[in-house]
Amino acid sequence: MSLLSIIYKVKATTTWLIRGIVVFFFYLALKNFIPDHLVSSTSVALIEPYSGAKSVGAALDHAAFTLAFAWANDDAGLLEAGIDVLEIGTEPTDAEDAAKLRLAMIENDIKAIFGCVSSACVRLLIPIAEELKIPFFYTRPHEGLISSRYAFFLGSLPNQNLVPSALWAMEEYGSRVHITGVNTLYDRVLGDIARDTVLKAGGRVTGEHYYGANHGPISTVPEAWNTDITDFVINLTEGDTLVSLMKLASMEVAGLERPPQFLVSLDSASIADVGRYSLEGHYFTSRYPQDFGDGLVEEFRQRWSKEMGPTSMLGVSETSALLAVRLWTAALKKTLFRAPVEVVAALHDVQVDTGETLGAIGFEKNQNYLEHRQFILKILDGDGFKAVSSERELIKPTQYPVSRSKQYWTSLVEQFNQDTSGTWVFEEDMVVGATGSGS
Numbered sequence: 001m002s003l004l005s006i007i008y009k010v011k012a013t014t015t016w017l018i019r020g021i022v023v024f025f026f027y028l029a030l031k032n033f034i035p036d037h038l039v040s041s042t043s044v045a046l047i048e049p050y051s052g053a054k055s056v057g058a059a060l061d062h063a064a065f066t067l068a069f070a071w072a073n074d075d076a077g078l079l080e081a082g083i084d085v086l087e088i089g090t091e092p093t094d095a096e097d098a099a100k101l102r103l104a105m106i107e108n109d110i111k112a113i114f115g116c117v118s119s120a121c122v123r124l125l126i127p128i129a130e131e132l133k134i135p136f137f138y139t140r141p142h143e144g145l146i147s148s149r150y151a152f153f154l155g156s157l158p159n160q161n162l163v164p165s166a167l168w169a170m171e172e173y174g175s176r177v178h179i180t181g182v183n184t185l186y187d188r189v190l191g192d193i194a195r196d197t198v199l200k201a202g203g204r205v206t207g208e209h210y211y212g213a214n215h216g217p218i219s220t221v222p223e224a225w226n227t228d229i230t231d232f233v234i235n236l237t238e239g240d241t242l243v244s245l246m247k248l249a250s251m252e253v254a255g256l257e258r259p260p261q262f263l264v265s266l267d268s269a270s271i272a273d274v275g276r277y278s279l280e281g282h283y284f285t286s287r288y289p290q291d292f293g294d295g296l297v298e299e300f301r302q303r304w305s306k307e308m309g310p311t312s313m314l315g316v317s318e319t320s321a322l323l324a325v326r327l328w329t330a331a332l333k334k335t336l337f338r339a340p341v342e343v344v345a346a347l348h349d350v351q352v353d354t355g356e357t358l359g360a361i362g363f364e365k366n367q368n369y370l371e372h373r374q375f376i377l378k379i380l381d382g383d384g385f386k387a388v389s390s391e392r393e394l395i396k397p398t399q400y401p402v403s404r405s406k407q408y409w410t411s412l413v414e415q416f417n418q419d420t421s422g423t424w425v426f427e428e429d430m431v432v433g434a435t436g437s438g439s
Contacts, residue, residue: 041082042338043108044069044328047101047115047125050089053213057239058117060269061139062087064318065114067307068300068325081338083329086110091121093423098124105132111340112137112328114321119143119185120424126151134340135328135347139320141265143189144369144399145409150344152327153369154320158193159398160372161285162264166197166234168376168389169262169283174231175203178224178259180245181236183210185416185424190264192412194234196403199436206230208432211241213425218244225249226256233261242266246278262376269315271379279379287316288357289375289387295355297322323361326352369397 046069048062049055066085073082086108092098105113105128113129113136116122122138129136129150136148141155170177177198181187187210195205206224218241224230237245242263249258266274266284288297300322301314331346332338351362363370376389400406420426 041084042111043084044112045086045088045105045110047088049091054117061317061321064321068322072325072329092124102128135344137324139317139324143186145413154324156372157397158190160395161374162190163197164374165262165285165376169232170201170203176206176231177203178206178230178233179208181210182241183212183426183430187236190236193401204436206434210430212428221249225258227259230259232259235261235263236265238265243274246274250278267315267317269313269318280381283376283378286375286377287372290385297354371396
């Protein structure tokens with residue numbers, strides 16, 4: 001090869017190298033410039049209480065949403081809009097609160113709503129979402145009994161967790177069942193469903209105890225919480241009430257043996273709050289068996305561990321927060337003008353591939369509740385769980401429990417609304433006697 005050819009090749013290589021460097025820096029400049037100045041961002045509202053009785057349970061949901069939105073912004077393409085999150089640190093409790101929230105959403109041009117930790121919040125926000133024609137995503141388990149084109153529910157319905165758990169426990173332990181919960185709309189409805197399930201299966205409900213909002217310190221557990229009377233307990237409680245109950249139940253009492261409990265509202269991420277010693281030997285339900293394997297959810301778990309610490313578990317609600325954000329962003333990308341009405345329509349045409357554990361997640365046509373798998377997990381000593389029942393087939397959601405008519409459930413909710421003046425929370429304890437003839 002001649003010296004002239006070598007010089008030509010070096011010159012050509014250098015030219016392309018310089019061009020590549022220029023293009024690279026031009027790309028970086030555009031990437032930093034376009035999202036902020038040429039492509040408008042999309043604003044969403046995140047509603048999770050920062051203080052009060054609900055704040056502890058909401059903190060993990062809030063962290064998951066924050067992480068999921070940050071991840072979505074990191075992955076945004078050159079010409080894709082970023083996401084601006086308006087954080088609202090209180091849940092609406094009445095029509096006046098809802099009106100203030102509505103105004104804030106209009107002023108901030110909110111295109112989607114995420115969050116809430118209670119049925120009361122859900123029912124106050126849905127009319128706002130319908131009026132503004134924007135999607136609303138709720139990630140926690142839900143009692144059902146409500147539908148809206150604009151409300152999307154990622155948590156399980158009673159027929160997807162409570163009912164199969166109760167039937168499995170009756171086969172495993174016996175037909176004498178005690179039900180306990182908090183005196184709210186959610187637990188009262190679930191209590192009705194649990195009672196119907198037990199009685200229909202030929203069992204006996206040894207009593208029901210629902211703790212009011214102002215019950216004060218819990219000093220004792222229900223008398224029926226012993227194996228002489230009850231084979232197992234369906235425990236619907238959560239938060240401080242669950243902590244108090246389980247710590248009291250775990251105390252050793254001479255001559256008294258406590259029955260196993262099925263903690264229907266317990267999520268794996270909440271176990272540390274209750275105390276593992278108090279929960280050892282009891283059960284909870286989950287949509288996955290705790291080992292993610294690979295894929296999107298496993299990557300999110302790794303990000304979660306890095307952000308929250310290696311001992312903080314990723315629970316179902318936190319995973320659902322990720323899925324809500326991913327489904328919304330996937331629908332957003334399918335629209336031409338990013339209009340919320342277009343996004344609502346597109347949400348039934350998109351799926352998110354989560355990996356081997358959960359598979360592809362998406363809403364079926366005309367169905368704003370997700371299908372779910374169901375696992376029953378026993379809480380072991382140390383850090384372990386044991387899957388004792390695996391329902392790997394997807395369970396379709398049943399919005400109105402088939403144990404009663406749709407009119408019954410509609411009337412029940414209307415009555416609760418009147419009794420609680422629209423707050424969905426009862427102040428006093430409610431104790432119900434035994435029902436059924438099973439033994």
